[in-house]
Amino acid sequence: MEKNTLKLQFYTGEQVELVYTEFTHDALIETQCAARGKSSCSYKSFGNFQWTNAVKALAVFLLKAKIAGGEDNEELPAVLLGTKGSIAASLDYALGKEPEWLSSIFGVDRRGRLLAKRFIDRINPELRRAGPVVLGLNTQALAHKGIQVFLDEKELGTAEEIEALLEAVLLQWKEKDTKEVRERLVA
Secondary structure, eight states: OOSSEEEEEEEOSSSOEEEEEEEEOTTOSSOEEEEESSOOOSSTTEEEEOOOHHHHHHHHHHHHHHHHTOTTOTTOOOEEEEOTTSHHHHHHHHHHHOOHHHHHHHOBOTTSOBTHHHHEEEESGGGOSSSOEEEEEOTTTSOGGGEEEEETTEEOOSHHHHHHHHHHHHTTSOHHHHHHHHHHOBO
8 A cells, every 4th residue: 555645536517526635645644635615624634625727737637647657657757748828837836826725635744835746846837937837746755556536436447437537627628728738748
């Protein structure tokens, strides 16, 4: 069993949405849980998030990471890249601004640093230089195998099932953006 794990629970309705997460990490005292919605909870390890473009971008990144870490290609990196207005730029912007929802999902270490930054590597953060931002999974901090994906409470075990879920999330972006994302996703 992996030491650091992330459980992603998606549900279908009018559209597929991420509704619940559980994150365990050696820097956390207890499991960090978060649910989709606006209401807060007084329990310190339970937070919330809304189904925004940035959260969709996080979902795309994590689903691509899970697919990249299939049984035959554990060493392949999961990479998301893009320029201004892309899914990669949306997630990168969130990582730079450190909104509350990121700490609700992943928690912070003893020094108050966002744990998501330990396993999402960034090249050209916040598009400070010319060229795209590149986001990659640091598998030393969160292995591909540590990501569990569920749809309607059923664990998705094959790359094909996860790719279908990824497509459903991508369809929620504008058609132009979705086409650009498909061209730029590298796994």
